[in-house]
Structures are given as C-alpha cells and as structure tokens.
Amino acid sequence: MKKYDLLIKNGVVVTTTDMYACDVAVKDGKIAAMELNMDEAEAEKVCDVNGKLVLPGALDVHTHLQMPFGGTVSADSYLSGTRAAACGGVTTIFDYPVQHAGETILGLVNSKKEILEQDACVDYAMHCCITNLNDGEILEEMEQAVAEGITSFKCFLVYKKEGMMVDDATLARLLIRAKELGAMINVHAENPDLIDLNIEKFLKEGKTSAWYHYLSRPEFVEAEADKRAVHWAKHLDAPLYIVHMADKEGLEACIEAKRQGAEVYVETCPQYLEFTCDVYKREDGRNFVCSPPIKGQESQDALWQAIKAGLIDTVATDHCPFQSYEKDWGKDDFTKIPNGCAGVENLYPYMLDAANTGKISFQRVVALCATTPAKIFGCDNKGSLVVGKDADIVIYDKDKDFTITLDSMHSDYDHTIWEGKQLHGYPVQTYLRGQLVYDNGEFVGKPGMGQYIKRSPKK
Template sequence: MDLLIKNGTIVTAKESYKADVAVNDGKIVAIGSNLDFDADKVVDAGGKLVLPGAIDVHTHLAMPFGGTVSADSYLAGTRAAACGGVTTVFDYPVQHSGETIMGLINSKKEVLEKEACVDYAFHCCITDLNGGEILDEMETAVKEGITSFKCFFVYKKEHMMVDDATFVRLLLRAKELGAKINLHAENPDLIDMRTEQFLKEGKTSAWYHYLSRPEFVEAEADKRAVHWATHLDAPLYIVHMADKEGLEECIKAKTEGHELYIETCPQYLEFTCDVYKREDGRNFVCSPPMKGKESQDALWTAIKSGMIDTVATDHCPFQSYEKDWGKDDFTKIPNGCAGIENLYPYMLDAANSGKISFERAVELCSTNPAKIFGCDNKGSIEIGKDADIVIYDKEKDFTISVNNMHSDCDHTIWEGKKLHGYPVQTYLRGSLVYDNGDFVGTPGNGKYVKRSTSK
C-alpha cells in the first residue's frame, strides 16, 4: 500500500463520517475504520477533514488577451491550484478563424505535459465555424475527451463573439454529440454603446467599467441564452453568473426541468461593485464585473438552496503594471483576476462559519464539476476514484497575501482576507503536492483528463 490516511473525517457531497483511506497506484482502494495495511506512508489526519480535491472548471492560463498574456503560465497556475487544494483545472483555449480544435488543443497539451502540477482538461472556445468544418470536428474532439465548448456573446471587436445563429448551431451539434455548450452571457452592443457614451463624457475610472455592463446588460444575454436552450431542448452551462435577474431566469428554467447549469465565482460572492470606487479598483476589473448587493445576496441564496451548481474562478490574472494601463481609461484595463488558489479555502471557510455545510462546499467545488463535465474518476472520496485528496484543518487561521500565494501574479484581490480553516496537504493521485504552505510536487506530473459524454 502506498498511502494510508488515518483518523480523519471524510466529507462527501452527501455525508461526513470518520474513517481511514487507503491508496495504492494513485487510486483509493479501501475506506473503513481502523484499516491495518502495511503502507509506505501513514498520515494521521486526526481532528481534520479529508476532502476530495477541488476541480476548477474555469481558468484562463497563459491566455493572450487585452494586448498581453495572463500572468500565470500553465506551471504557475497549476502550482497555485495545488496549493489551494485544486487537483484538476479546466483551461479555455480560444479557437480563432482558420484554427482547428485539435490543433489548438494539442499545442496546449505539449506545454502542459511538461508544466502541469495537477491534472487538466479543456473546454474549447469556438469563435468561428470555419465554414462548418468546426461542427464536423467537434465529433473528433468529443472522442478525444473534450466534451464541452464555450461561446462568447461578447468581445465582438476582439473577433471572439458568436452571433445567435452560430450559438444555436453549436447548441444543436453539442446536443447531438452528448456534449455541452458553456456561455459567457453579456450584451455586446449595450456594452459598446454605454462605453462610448462614458468616454465622450470623460468618465474613465474603473467604476465605469461596472456601469458599462451593469446587471441588466448581463441579464438580457442570460435570458436570450435560456430562451434558445430551452426551446431547442439543448443542455447549457452558464459561466460566471453574477446578476440576480439572469439568475432568476436560469433557476426558472431549471425548476421546469431543463438541463441548465449555473456557475458562479468567489469574487461575486465576496465583493460588490463598490470595489470599483476604490483607488485600486482597476485590479478588480473582470467581465462580468462584480455587481450590487442585491445580486450578491441572490447568489448566496441560490448557493444555499442548491440552485447554483458549481463555483469556479475564471482565473485570469494580469500584473499590476498591466492593470495600470487603464488607470485613466477603464477600456485599457486587461480583464481578469486571480483566484485559483483561493477557491476551495474560501468556500470551506464559508462552511466553517456555518454559512453552508461542508458537504455543500464539496458538492459545489468537486462533486458537481466532476459529474457535469464527465470526470468519471474525480470528485469524491470513493473506492476506485483517483486519490485526489485534501486534508483540511478547521482550526488553522490564515490571512491571504500575495506573499503566501503561489501564483506568478504580483498582487491579489484577496489581499488581507482572513480565513478560519485552511488546507494543510494536497495529494494528486496519492502523491503529496502541497504540504503546509509549500508546493512539493513536480511540474509535468499532471495528467490529461479524458472526459465522458452524457450519451
């Protein structure tokens, strides 16, 4: 036996119970009381929680955007993930006109095979159908385990936006293949109109990033997407939900029995649009932006009621000097924030404070992502699953600072956030990759996760 974790409290999406966990060849092979195996390594988890590793299904690592590239390489981003208890990350490579899905994915795999510190999977962003070739190639991609594809309703000027007809074609093709379409929903024409107006009026601070794309601009796109998905009876996954009105439309569709999934992010649960009034407000610029308190309260209500399915990060950080490009013009601020290392600790802190249960935190950050996106060997402490395990100390106090994060970004929007309870160890398929503040894994040990479909 390679590893035996004794005396901990196992947390699943359904229950918590005291038991030992035995690991061999990267898999969980036994769970029970007082397991007595001759193991190479024995870990006493007495008084601590034993959790499945988190799955961050929304990251943008080494992503070209806004005239630069996001601050975290695949190595840095997956290293930070491991140190926050995230054992699988999903990246979002962006296909452009003339590019094939598999050509793009394989180019990313070449880098990840050398750099990945945790396991990895891909959604592929589709921006151009290449005369219909992409619709054909989606079948090949699905066979290779890429079973989800993303569309943008925004970024028209960046040539990333899809129109409604392209979106519908992709919805129908994904449905045919047992795959899913993920969507960034905001209205681009309203954003462009409002942005132009603010610039003419000399309103250029980060606050006007929020006002250029407030609640109703996101809500319209949410509603439009739900309209198409429900009438076509096609699965849809809405990424980074941030507004109350759109959330309510999605919840209505879910309660009517439609296959619709809702993701939100920690930044929307922690911060409101007031951050854009701060001196460092540009550091918080992401799209969609943080919204008002009413939307934040609605998100937490949906978290507690089970209507939100996943929490992921949209991790896409940029360095301070790059954020400073927009100090006097919000349109020049690269959009995105760091969060990959903060996802699990933040949601587990919410559980530790009684806001949600630990089971719900595991469901949102691990079990549901695995189920929705076909990570059959992930998402639970269960015999036969990968031994992606986090040991969590409920009594450990931790204050987030750029100085104790493992990203390459030179700042964090989470600076000074105090957490009660923190991960003390992370195991990737039974191998220790994070230990009490230190990354102890090996770049390149992360493996590609080939995912199943719903068919």
C-alpha cells in the first residue's frame, strides 16, 4: 500500500503571501504533505508539473444555475455550469436559489441539493435569497438553516415588480437576525424607483436599445443603494457582503466603512474589470446586459485600484448566461432582455492573466478567488494549499496562450461576451479533492462527483 494517492512534483505553490517550489502529496482527497524532493516511490500516481504554478482551486461564490428569470431559465444547468467551472479551475460554486412567499429556506435548498447530488461536477454551497419573511417564520428558520451549513442569505434592493425586492425594514430584520446567528446578509444594491422612473421616460421617448439599459440604472442609482445598505449595516453593527460592485461612488462608501471598522465585504466581477458601458452601444450590446450594468471607465479604474490596494475582497462572476435568441427578445425593447452573462469558466483564467501580465500579483489572485472567499463564507477545508485541507488543486501554465471562443468553453450557452479574448497563461489541470476533473482542454470528471459544503458560522 502506497503512502499517497497522488504526488504533484516540481511545481511552484502559490499562497496569498508567497510563491515557492514544493511537491504536494494527496491522500484520501486531502493534502497530506507539502515538502521539497518527495519520493515518487511513495505515491500511486505521480504528476510532474515541471515548474508550473500549483494553485488552490477557485471558489466562484456567485452563480445562478438553472435559474428562472425574465420568462426563461438561465442557459447553464447544474451539470453544465459545474462542468464549465471545473474546466476553468473553479472547484466550488455557490448558487443562489430564490425563496418566494410561502416557501421555506430548507425546502428550497434541499430541492436544489437533490439535483446537485446527481449532476454537480464540482463541490457546491448555497446562499439563499430571501424575498418574503412569511410572517416571521423565515427569521425562525434561519437558525436551523445555519445549523445545516447555510450561513449567508441574499437580499435584493431591486426587482420590486418581480416580487423579489425587500424593503428597508425587512433588510434590517435580516441583518440583525444574521448577526445573532453568526451568518451574513449579501445585498444586490440598486434603487428600483429611480430605475422605474428612467425606464418609463426612455420607453415613452422611444429610446429602446441596450444603451438605455445602462442609462436607466447608471452609477448613482447603484451608489445610493450601496450607501443605504452600508448605512444600515454600520448602525446595526452587522456584517454585510455587497455582491457585484460596479460603481466608484458605492465602492468608496464601502472602503470608508471598512476604514471605520465596519465588517463590510466587497465583491466585483470580471465583466466590470474588462468592459465599459460602451459595449451597450455595440450591435450585439444586448448580450452584455446584466444588472447592475457594466459602468464607465472611471468606475472600472476605481475597481482595479481597489483590487491592487486590497480593498476589494473577492472576485466572482454572477454567472447567469442566456441563449442569444432569448437576448434577442429585447432587441427593440431593452426591458425584455434577460439579465446576465457567462463567466464561471473565465474567472480564474482572466484574473491569472492579469497577474501573468503584471497588473497584479499571483498571490493577490489566490486571495481574491480562493482564500478570502473561503474564509468569508466559512468553507473551512477550501481555498488554500495547506496540509489537512481538501486537495482542490489547479495546475497553471504561465506560457500557454489561449483565446476564448464558444467552442473552447464547456457550457451550454450559444455565445459568450468573452469571445476572442486572448489570455497569456491558462489552467491545464484541475483536481477536485485529489481527483482529476479537467485535463488540457477536456472535462474528465463525472457528474455527481461534487459534494455539498456545510459551512461554518462566523465565530
């Protein structure tokens, strides 16, 4: 009987603070040893990575798979979305099931888990979106949900007409209750009344292209809601996680709150780092429609500056793709475009390309995409290469050039906003708990390999 199941030899391990030559040994799905010059004879299988980077698997803490929205369902199923994740070096995804009036948290989450147990190609956790407190029953049930490892809940400050928005009193109740339970509230921050006012005006004037999606919810409309959420979190002394931050003014409010000692976390997404609102003027502008929309250059610059300064905590994707014919529903009316873009397979490669081209460090990418999200959301066995943790490992070739095309992706959508994007460096292997699931362009795992991650509450 060999001592180890797998030995990854001659790699360069990346942590949040360091890069160093090290072999990594795996036993029973866990990292068993990390040393230089380990004996190959002790392992069942040896993989010589020849100086390539050895990274922890990424966590994409913001995806919407199989999500009903805008009269359809997002294009990636739990199977195809997690398959794509594996092929981009993401070994844990977080999904956002949406609770509606009359539904319970655990009833909803367990119905999703039944599908994921069969289909998931990587490990998975869930934030539950709360839209209705069911006369206080949800506040009670949150205690049981936290005990089951669901330690984060989302509130929409928008989508009033769709019945998903919470008012400020509901947000406050949830912030207070989450704090009591060691949980956290995630917030989608935009102002619905201003959006509705703008939409009404533009439609009356016959301004219906994708450009008016952006103009109906510009920077200050997001910023107001960012500031409101931060205001309540600060004064209620409750932790807050703002999802998909896209605007400079709201970001500055979060940074100021952090400096004052508030427990405020900020997530942004690759689409806000790569594109500006000018994409909405393009012929295919509707394909880029997501909410919050992609903003102007000033906001993009502020996001990168905050990433470099360590003031943005995580990068996740808000992966919610739709088919092009569904996006076309809104070619003459931007309000009919299903909101969302692809990203789960592009997250880690995109951010690692930023490191490989000198924009940020590889250590910073590991913090943003793996270690910090695992820590914030209580994934105790994820996010870093440490003896005893899950052997979720990505091998990255800094010299491999890669162009993103629809055909090179592993999702079920028929177009991607990342088409033609050239990357210097690309993941060549992904291991999920020591099992190879992606190998040089091919998914080699199996649906159902993924496991539910029971998360720890905040101490």
